Amino acid sequence: MKVLNMGSLNLDYVYTVDHILKGGETLASKKMEVFCGGKGLNQSIAMAKAGVPVFHAGLIGEEGEPLLAVCQENGVDTGYIQKIEGKSGHTIIQVDKEAQNCILLYGGSNRSFTKEYIDRVLEDFGEGDLLILQNEINLLDYVVDRAYDKNMVIILNPSPMDEALEAVDMGKISIFLMNEIEGAQIAGTENPEDVLAVMKEKFPQARVVLTLGRDGCIYQDSEKLCRQSAYEVKAVDTTAAGDTFTGYFIAGLLKGMEIEKILDMCARASAIAVSRKGAAASIPMMEEVIRASQK
Known part of the structure; x- marks a missing residue:
């Protein structure tokens, strides 16, 4: 069984601010830092750090060499990454004093x-x-259709939520990994229990993981529903928390772990990630997560 992540690679420009800006507001930032990120890159590195051999497919621009390098440094197979003309993807991230972004x-x-x-x-x-x-890539619907035709197991993190997802046949998704905002947008309701009920009605064969920030997460499949609390830490930057969760969840699945143990491992890994700055750089190694579980 091979693992392929077809996803984004971004340069993240992170600005430390007192509060998230409102429309029309101008505010001086306290610090500016550049990190390698993108949900695709973050999740590939999270999988690699969790011990998963992962192939990454994606495109970088003229200034994208650091993205290729950080993947290689962290054990991600970069044989499918191609360099093209133009700029790489990038983000502008505000992080406030409460570590929200x-x-x-x-x-x-x-x-x-x-x-x-x-x-x-x-x-x-x-x-x-x-x-x-x-x-965070184009032609997502085409990717899903082709992968489904090949009987691959398709795992979707539907972020960011936009009109491109409307073209995707969600019935072809095996596992949904989403936060409460994404879940509410897909299901049309904000209550987590209602979100899960709608997902079960619409996609009865799919497994769903709904992350709830400080309230932990909920897992649901056709037979089981279980909850996991979040571990309390001093949050510094929540940017890669969800991507860390994704990488460790997939690692747990491949190891054949019980779902309750997988969720606990994911919660511990995410707690470590939010206690550090940056995206890819904040993701812990499996050894760190194991040590945390032994304390």
Whole structure:
């Protein structure tokens, strides 16, 4: 069984601010830092740090060499990553004194996928292989359709939520990994229990993980529902918390762990990530998570 992540690679420009800006407001930032990120890159690095051999497929622009380098440094297979003309994807991230963030995303090279490139990558994967997707690349519906035709296990983090997801046949998704905002937008209701009820009605065969920030997370499949509390830490930057959760969840699945143990591991890994600055750089190694569980 192989694991392919077809997703974004971004340069993150992170600004430390007193509070998140409102419309028309001007505010001086206290600090500006540059990190490698993108939901695709973060999730690939999280999987690699959790011990998962992962192939990443994606596109970088003219200034994207640091993105390629950080993947390689963290053990991600970069053989499918291609460099193209133009700018890489990037984000402008505000992080306030409560460690909450808001993110402005520019797609850049992440929005330059072609059907030919997608087909070429998927030629090397087949039935039972895992495909991890987010919504920071173009042609997401085409990727899902082709992967489904190949009987791959499709895992979707539907973020960011926009009209592109309307073209995706969600009935082809095996596992949904989403936060409370994404869940509410897909289900049309904010109450977590109602979100899960709608997801079960619409996609009865899919497994769903709904993360709830400080309130932990809920897992649901056709037979089981279980909850996991969040571990309390002093949060510094929540940027990669969800991506860390995703990487460790997939690692747990591949290890054949019980779902309750997987969720506990994910909660511990995410707690470590939010206690550090940055995206990819904040994601812990499996050894750190194991040590945390032994305290």
